[in-house]
Amino acid sequence: MEKRVVFRSSWLPYALVAPQMAITLVFFFWPASQALFQSLLLQDAFAAKTQFVWFDNFRDLFNDPRYLASFRTTAVFSALVTVLGLSISLLLAVFADRVVRGARIYKTLLIWPYAVATAVAAILFVFLLNPTLGVVTHFLRAIGIDWNYLLNPTQAMILVVVAAVWKQISYNFLFFLAGLQAIPRSLVEAAAIDGAGPSRRFWTIVFPLLSPTTFFLMVVNVVYAFFDTFAIIDASTGGGPVQATTILVFKVYQDGTQALDLNSSAAQSVILMAIVVALSVIQFRYVERKVQY
Amino acid sequence: MVEHRPLRAVASHLILIAGVAVVALPIYVAFVASTLSFDQVTTVPMPMLPGTQLVHNYSEVIAHGSTLGSKAPVGRMLWNSLIMALGVAIGKIAISILSAFAIVYFRFPLRRTCFWMIFITLMLPVEVRIFPTYKVVSDLGLIDTYPGLILPLIASATATFLFRQFFMTIPDELAEAARIDGAGPMRFFVDVVLPLSRTSIAALFVIMFVYGWNQYLWPLLVTTREDMYTVVIGIKRMVAGGDQATEWQLVMATAMLALLPPVAVVVLMQRLFVRGLVETEK
Numbered sequence: 001m002e003k004r005v006v007f008r009s010s011w012l013p014y015a016l017v018a019p020q021m022a023i024t025l026v027f028f029f030w031p032a033s034q035a036l037f038q039s040l041l042l043q044d045a046f047a048a049k050t051q052f053v054w055f056d057n058f059r060d061l062f063n064d065p066r067y068l069a070s071f072r073t074t075a076v077f078s079a080l081v082t083v084l085g086l087s088i089s090l091l092l093a094v095f096a097d098r099v100v101r102g103a104r105i106y107k108t109l110l111i112w113p114y115a116v117a118t119a120v121a122a123i124l125f126v127f128l129l130n131p132t133l134g135v136v137t138h139f140l141r142a143i144g145i146d147w148n149y150l151l152n153p154t155q156a157m158i159l160v161v162v163a164a165v166w167k168q169i170s171y172n173f174l175f176f177l178a179g180l181q182a183i184p185r186s187l188v189e190a191a192a193i194d195g196a197g198p199s200r201r202f203w204t205i206v207f208p209l210l211s212p213t214t215f216f217l218m219v220v221n222v223v224y225a226f227f228d229t230f231a232i233i234d235a236s237t238g239g240g241p242v243q244a245t246t247i248l249v250f251k252v253y254q255d256g257t258q259a260l261d262l263n264s265s266a267a268q269s270v271i272l273m274a275i276v277v278a279l280s281v282i283q284f285r286y287v288e289r290k291v292q293y
Numbered sequence: 294m295v296e297h298r299p300l301r302a303v304a305s306h307l308i309l310i311a312g313v314a315v316v317a318l319p320i321y322v323a324f325v326a327s328t329l330s331f332d333q334v335t336t337v338p339m340p341m342l343p344g345t346q347l348v349h350n351y352s353e354v355i356a357h358g359s360t361l362g363s364k365a366p367v368g369r370m371l372w373n374s375l376i377m378a379l380g381v382a383i384g385k386i387a388i389s390i391l392s393a394f395a396i397v398y399f400r401f402p403l404r405r406t407c408f409w410m411i412f413i414t415l416m417l418p419v420e421v422r423i424f425p426t427y428k429v430v431s432d433l434g435l436i437d438t439y440p441g442l443i444l445p446l447i448a449s450a451t452a453t454f455l456f457r458q459f460f461m462t463i464p465d466e467l468a469e470a471a472r473i474d475g476a477g478p479m480r481f482f483v484d485v486v487l488p489l490s491r492t493s494i495a496a497l498f499v500i501m502f503v504y505g506w507n508q509y510l511w512p513l514l515v516t517t518r519e520d521m522y523t524v525v526i527g528i529k530r531m532v533a534g535g536d537q538a539t540e541w542q543l544v545m546a547t548a549m550l551a552l553l554p555p556v557a558v559v560v561l562m563q564r565l566f567v568r569g570l571v572e573t574e575k
């Protein structure tokens with residue numbers, strides 16, 4: 001789509017795009033190209049010698065059991081966050097769509113966790129589930145569960161998943177509710193007249209019509225679980241115990257700051273970039289398809 | 294509602310209320326903890342009704358921080374967070390509305406190149422280019438400064454695209470009329486485009502304010518001095534003092550202070566927020 005009416009000036013458009021171009025070049029293209037370049041180098045710990053090693057850093061990574069374990073952790077984590085987050089929000093959205101009175105109040109009461117910083121969300125759950133003081137820990141003990149996420153890898157994973165899902169519910173809920181409200185009432189009513197019960201109507205009419213929203217949210221949630229949950233990991237488990245919650249983006253940070261292996265860290269960044277680009281392509285292709293409908 | 298079944302309506306309300314309660318539980322517990330004394334908060338189980346220390350705890354953290362963990366006053370951190378959030382929101386809106394205007398209303402060589410260069414930034418979050426960006430910022434001497442906190446975060450395309458989409462919907466007749474009346478492009482921008490974009494700007498502002506306020510990884514790297522911490526970072530530093538020594542009542546007071554401004558913005562400007570959210574995601 002292009003504008004028919006345009007203005008003419010030889011310098012003004014450049015002046016207008018200049019600020020954004022400058023910032024993009026300095027803080028985006030330069031660092032991104034540095035990451036690409038560094039991923040192909042090998043530096044010793046004191047940065048005295050630098051060697052160009054082509055793809056050795058990548059080969060080392062894929063031979064490193066700890067990196068592969070981090071891949072697996074990320075896969076488990078993002079699958080849990082996406083599936084749990086989407087199902088809980090869909091459930092709430094379906095019921096909020098159904099009630100006649102108070103739907104707006106429920107909406108207000110459910111959207112605010114979006115505004116809570118991921119790091120703050122993590123701290124809230126660290127407090128709730130603290131091994132010694134936690135309120136929820138107390139109840140878990142009472143029903144015989146020995147809760148200590150600092151020692152138990154599975155429990156650590158549960159903690160970060162719960163915090164991540166809690167934070168993302170409002171976002172999913174909003175989009176599901178909007179999607180549900182866009183479904184023509186007449187379709188649902190026609191099915192009701194034909195004698196289809198609520199659950200039948202949901203699975204044969206509402207759910208399929210909602211699939212574009214669901215697919216969109218799936219991609220968004222996977223991206224969220226991959227990247228935006230760094231703060232949750234760092235503020236709660238710190239990747240532990242024993243790497244149990246070290247997701248990829250946390251490992252990039254850990255290897256860069258603690259292990260001081262900047263080249264490996266850069267190579268990991270490049271792999272993450274490839275993953276984001278792939279996810280974005282999936283998302284754009286889907287958007288194109290939706291336009292054709 | 295397709296059928297009238299009062300029982301089912303009641304069930305729906307119950308499920309929704311349960312959902313709201315579960316979502317609100319962590320905040321309620323945090324709020325209660327922030328009103329208790331140190332001894333109360335460390336008893337197991339902790340009291341579940343608010344205590345009497347509300348004013349004491351909040352004034353304590355705002356003025357002096359925690360006593361055992363980080364001693365940086367939270368008042369200062371809130372100020373830093375505010376500057377950062379406003380800087381990110383205003384900066385991003387300012388640079389992207391200008392470049393979107395140029396891309397939509399002018400034909401110039403390199404226009405496509407500019408468009409694609411901005412477009413690519415959509416794809417890479419800060420997290421994946423964090424160390425090289427850190428190096429750039431440190432080479433420019435921007436560590437522990439507000440520009441260092443803000444500038445790298447406004448290099449993103451979402452806002453530019455939102456404005457571009459919106460400008461496309463402005464009728465061509467308006468630009469035509471402006472040209473016939475002898476108005477230059479900047480006059481047109483100020484008198485026609487800006488007023489028409491008011492709602493989009495406001496919606497974007499809400500989203501970007503929340504985004505800027507809640508940043509974690511970037512401020513963690515770029516701030517080394519306590520007086521430059523944002524409040525989200527400050528909380529983490531308070532907890533890091535070891536499990537037994539953590540003064541949870543003060544940490545929770547700080548958490549409440551950290552989440553209140555963005556939550557207030559989202560709840561009070563709910564319509565703008567929802568609109569901004571839907572638009573930035575197309």
